[in-house]
Structures are given as C-alpha cells and as structure tokens.
Amino acid sequence: MVWYGVGFETTTPHTAALLERATRLGVKNLSVYSAHKTMPNALLALLGGETRVGALLCPGHVSAMIGAEAFRFVPETLHLPAAVSGFEPEELLLAMLALVQMLKNGEPGLVNAYPRVVHSQGNAAAQALVDEWFTPCDALWRGLGEIPKSGLTLRPEHAFWDAVSRFSPQARTIPSRSACRCGDVLHGRIEPTECPLFGKTCLPEHPLGACMVSSEGACAAYYQYEGSGL
Ligand code: SF4
Known part of the structure; x- marks a missing residue:
C-alpha cells in the first residue's frame, strides 16, 4: 500500500x-x-521578485502548525505587511483591517489575528x-x-x-499549456481575468491550469466571485 x-x-x-x-x-x-x-521558501520565491502583491493574508491552518513567527520574514525580508487569519468572517475582517492599517501607516509588520488557535511558535x-x-x-x-x-x-x-x-517510479513530465498564465497569476503579476483563456476554454469544470483546479485556486475563486461584489 x-x-x-x-x-x-x-x-x-x-x-x-x-x-x-x-x-x-x-x-x-x-x-x-x-x-x-x-x-x-515558496513565498520567498513567489514574492521575492517582481510582484504586485502588497500584503499577505497568512493561512491560519498552516500557522497553527509552524507558528505565526514563521511568517516574520514577510515584513523583515519582503517588506510586506502580513496577518495570520482564521476562517470565520470576523477573523478574516480583523486580519484585513490589520493589513490595511499597516499599509496605511507604511509600517510592514506581522499580526496574529487568529490567537485562539495560532501560537507564536506553533x-x-x-x-x-x-x-x-x-x-x-x-x-x-x-x-x-x-x-x-x-x-x-x-x-x-x-x-x-x-x-x-x-x-523507483518514473515521473512523467506533462508540459504546461503555453497560453496558461498561472505563473503570472501566482506571482501577482496579472489578474486571472487577464489570462486569455479565463472563462472561455478554461473553466472550473474544465481547468487548463493549476489555478483553476480547486475552489481555492485564484482563477477558480475569481470565476466564482467576480461580479458578485465579494
Ligand atoms: S488556470 Fe486557466 S484562467 Fe488561470 S491562468 Fe491558467 S489557463 Fe488562465
């Protein structure tokens, strides 16, 4: 097995x-x-170069394991505000408020907005x-x-x-579709809607790239909520 x-x-x-x-x-x-x-390290690779991401909402479930302090590099190395968030509406709002305040003050820091679950050291x-x-x-x-x-x-x-x-399983390399802009979406360089395939040939029920595969993917979320006011 x-x-x-x-x-x-x-x-x-x-x-x-x-x-x-x-x-x-x-x-x-x-x-x-x-x-x-x-x-x-994935976040460092994603956000260390050219990016339009201005702040980071850090995942509460991952933070519960590795601790809020594991994201200290976001303000210190990437110079971006970071807030650890839970999943209830008020927890998300609290974390977003912290991000907006840090952006407004021009003071990137790390805020744990999910303290009932996340400890500093995890x-x-x-x-x-x-x-x-x-x-x-x-x-x-x-x-x-x-x-x-x-x-x-x-x-x-x-x-x-x-x-x-x-x-010794042999891994098969599946070439990515050249028109898929997932890399740019994940780096924050473009909005999902700027991908020429978005909502046309690439749909949640027929995904052409990683970002459309699960409901958590940026393209799938845009597809579901764009225009809904959320
Ligand atoms: S997942 Fe689909 S919509 Fe998103 S960048 Fe790739 S091809 Fe475009």
Missing part, C-alpha cells in the same frame, strides 16, 4: 503520525510517496514528529517550476518507508 502524502504543513503531521503508528504496529506493507510542500509536538521523519528537498510546483527546499522527503534513515526508494 502506498500513501500519497500531499499538502502543506497542515497535512504533513498526519503522514508522520501514520508512519509512527505503522512502525509501532510492525506494519511492513506500507510506504509513502511524499509530495508534501512547505510555505516559507505546535511543537507536530513539528518534532515531522522533523523526525522528513527533511527539506527541492520541489516542483505547477506554474512555478522548481523551488529550492520547498518540499519534504523522507529522511535517508527511513528509506524503507519511502515509495521512491522502494519502487
């Missing part, structure tokens, strides 16, 4: 917990194909579990290419559980 490990810092602890439990129970017919990703137990099993690796991102140290792979001492070491 191969467990396909996907997701950011929020889901990696589940994969690590699965491996921990499998070890304890003496399970032998399990391996993990890790496609886990981490946010900080979940130490989850971080220790992930560290025990995983180590950073370069990772390929759809629309962005390879970003150094933005993924997680199993540590060499856990190679027994690693589906890549165990089965």
Whole structure:
C-alpha cells in the first residue's frame, strides 16, 4: 500500500503520525510517496521578485502548525505587511483591517489575528514528529517550476518507508499549456481575468491550469466571485 502524502504543513503531521503508528504496529506493507510542500521558501520565491502583491493574508491552518513567527520574514525580508487569519468572517475582517492599517501607516509588520488557535511558535509536538521523519528537498510546483527546499522527503534513515526508494517510479513530465498564465497569476503579476483563456476554454469544470483546479485556486475563486461584489 502506498500513501500519497500531499499538502502543506497542515497535512504533513498526519503522514508522520501514520508512519509512527505503522512502525509501532510492525506494519511492513506500507510506504509513502511524499509530495508534501512547505510555505516559507515558496513565498520567498513567489514574492521575492517582481510582484504586485502588497500584503499577505497568512493561512491560519498552516500557522497553527509552524507558528505565526514563521511568517516574520514577510515584513523583515519582503517588506510586506502580513496577518495570520482564521476562517470565520470576523477573523478574516480583523486580519484585513490589520493589513490595511499597516499599509496605511507604511509600517510592514506581522499580526496574529487568529490567537485562539495560532501560537507564536506553533505546535511543537507536530513539528518534532515531522522533523523526525522528513527533511527539506527541492520541489516542483505547477506554474512555478522548481523551488529550492520547498518540499519534504523522507529522511535517508527511513528509506524503507519511502515509495521512491522502494519502487523507483518514473515521473512523467506533462508540459504546461503555453497560453496558461498561472505563473503570472501566482506571482501577482496579472489578474486571472487577464489570462486569455479565463472563462472561455478554461473553466472550473474544465481547468487548463493549476489555478483553476480547486475552489481555492485564484482563477477558480475569481470565476466564482467576480461580479458578485465579494
Ligand atoms: S484562467 Fe486557466 S489557463 Fe488562465 S491562468 Fe488561470 S488556470 Fe491558467
């Protein structure tokens, strides 16, 4: 059985917990194909160059694991305001208010607007579990290419559980569609509506790029809410 490990810092602890439990129970017919990703280096790659992004609403679920302080580099290195937000309307509004105030004052900082869940240093137990099993690796991102140290792979001492070491699967490279502007959308260089395929041949039910695939994607969100006043 191969467990396909996907997701950011929020889901990696589940994969690590699965491996921990499998070890304890003496399970032998399990391996993990890790496609886990981490946010900080990806954000640095995304926002470190030319961008029209003026502030960052940081995800509360990821922050619950890695801690609000993990986003300190946003004001200090990228010179952009950052606010950690929850998912209730009032939490989103509070975080956006913090961003607007920082932008207005020209003082980029980091605000934790989700303190009932997110602590400054995050979940130490989850971080220790992930560290025990995983180590950073370069990772390929759809629309962005390879970003150094933005993924997680199993540590060499856990190679027994690693589906890549165990089965040597051959990855197939699927060329991205040349007209898809996902990279520009993700960098904040263009609005999704500026992509010539948006709403024509690229639709949520027929996505042509990563940003239209899930409801969380920028193009899919624009498609759903553009013109709704939200
Ligand atoms: S609208 Fe579709 S094709 Fe255009 S950038 Fe978005 S995902 Fe890519």
